[in-house]
Amino acid sequence: MDDAPFTTIIEPFRIHSVEPLTMTTRAERQDHLRTAGYNLFQLRAQHVLIDLLTDSGTGAMSRDQWAAIQHGDESYAGSPSYYVFVDAVRELFPFEHVIPVHQGRAAEKILFSALGGAGKVVPNNTHFDTTRANVEASGASAVDLVIAEGRDPVSDHPFKGNMDLAALEALLAARADDVPCVMVTITNNSGGGQPVSLENLRGVREICDRYGKPLYLDACRFAENAWFIREREEGQGDRDVSDIVREISGLADGMTMSAKKDPMGNIGGWLAMNDDDLAQRCRNTLILTEGFPTYGGLAGRDLEALAQGLREVVQHDYLRYRIRSTAYLGEALVKLGVPVLTPIGGHAVYIDARALAPHLSPLEYPGQAVAVALYELGGIRSCEIGTVMFGRQADGTEQPASMELVRLAIPRRTYTQSHIDYVIEVCERLAAVAPSLPGYRITSEPPVLRHFTASFEPLR
Structure with a gap:
């Protein structure tokens, strides 16, 4: 028998319910x-x-996500749904502090309210719109440092989302005291949904370590980025995507997440980090703007759906x-x-x-x-x-x-x-x-x- 793969793209699911579309002239x-x-x-x-x-938030939730919603516990504080959610996040992103928010821009707002400020500079491969806006709303400057190939629409570079390491080094050499953190967006949305390689992330980590700067991920499309690493980066082809995600997160000190992307939610997000003092400041802002730390602007049923989505996306x-x-x-x-x-x-x-x-x-x-x-x-x-x-x-x-x-x-x-x-x-x-x-x-x-x-x- 011929075991060659078929060329037809088949969805690994079948349709369970439908909604009508409106035809217009x-x-x-x-x-x-x-x-x-x-x-x-x-x-x-x-x-x-x-x-x-x-x-963002426009995908279809699965049968198992809808079933998980029925487990949602709406207790104001200490809901078991929060712990289901946190365990699912830490399975892929083992950060000490996981702070739920209603969507990714809330995580950005809280983070840069704590880290930003006039005269500060935040480098990124490429800031997306709300990230840039929240950096600039704090008074800081948002600087994009993607590689040259990432600005060329027809370049065939396999990792056009990579950070320009030389440019990052030069910025930190000149203005290290003004840089509260370094960010990397995976995949690089503004640059065409292009991935960042493990090799590049390791290079960013090494530079951050030399200058004593924390590295944060804007990780909305982490699973897609990990799949590209598996498909395109030498030595990664036999790895499980979950393992690649864990290595990516292990290179960082924290993350922002819009869970309306790869975590398969219609709403939700989180801010995560290892810094105890920063986490306390962020939780204080969370209580003022989003909600109690164990729900953060989300219903318990949302937290349960996101936990299931994290299992499915990898x-x-x-x-x-x-x-x-x-x-x-x-x-x-x-x-x-x-x-x-x-x-x-x-x-x-x-x-x-x-x-x-x-x-x-x-x-x-x-x-x-x-x-x-x-x-x-x-x-x-x-x-x-x-x-x-x-x-x-x-x-x-x-x-x-x-x-x-x-x-x-x-x-x-x-x-x-x-x-x-x-x-x-x-x-x-x-x-x-x-x-x-x-x-x-x-x-x-x-x-x-x-x-x-x-x-x-x-x-x-």
Whole structure:
């Protein structure tokens, strides 16, 4: 018998319940865009056919997660659900202190309220939007130090999320007293969902040790990063993903987590660390802003669901399907000539809007133009990750982002292959009309995180 693997991507689950999708016409979608100020975050979800805005909290929970919810204990203090949750976290991330929060940005807010401040500098491979905003809200500066290949959409480097070790060394040599911690984001969301290698993490750890600096992980997509290490890094191919995750966490002093990503939750997160004094300060802030330390803004049932999700996300059959199905979309777009960031990341495919619509300048927001067109053409909601998201500086000035990307984030266990085939077809039509896409201008915007609530209008 031939034991060669089959090429069909098969989901390692079957559908247990369904929810309807609403079909709309192009004219209806044009009306919805005008009502939303051409901001896809402002669309009503029922007007979206395929929602690839984010993979955060948008996945489908499993049968066993729903069953775990029934075990939720809603005691205000000392709930047994908290201890189930903490045990599951420490199975992969053996930090001394595990502090639950309602989602990842709450962990960032608490951490940088304690560590940040005017004159401080926080280096990261690449800060994502809320991380940067919480660093800067404290008065500190957020500095991105990803390797050069991580800023090149077509580089084939297998670990484009890596920290530039020489740049980190130079920053610490010049300003060590101003650096409260070093962060590494796995996978690197702003840079195309690209992984960080174990070798690079060890290098960051060594530099942190020499300068006496704690290392924190923004670990939202830890399992996907560990799978890429297993698949791409020499000497890692026979290891269990759980073991790789434990080695990653063992290199760090703490972490922030949005449990709406790899831990398979619809809500939740945590802050973890080994520093006793810092943990006490963070718990004090937690009580003021989130809730008691054994629930932290979550219901007991949420904690139980997250504990089960942590067990499921490190299963090899799931991760093989997850990474391969995302690559299926990316590879199809490459074949069609749609420019995408490569190698394909774990949780999303990133269209290179600068290459797709070169007639638009960065301040005409080509990413926004492409994202709006995707919705108008086929009801697909995506997310601009370019000058709209990152162009506005802390001093109020604006400058072009290093890349103009449109992220097609794939919710976990939510869409089937036929849904993705439809996305591919819409992207093919998008490529045909890309040379005629109008640019956009911002008509109103808040002072921070403007991409969530700004209003736009097309440039005619």
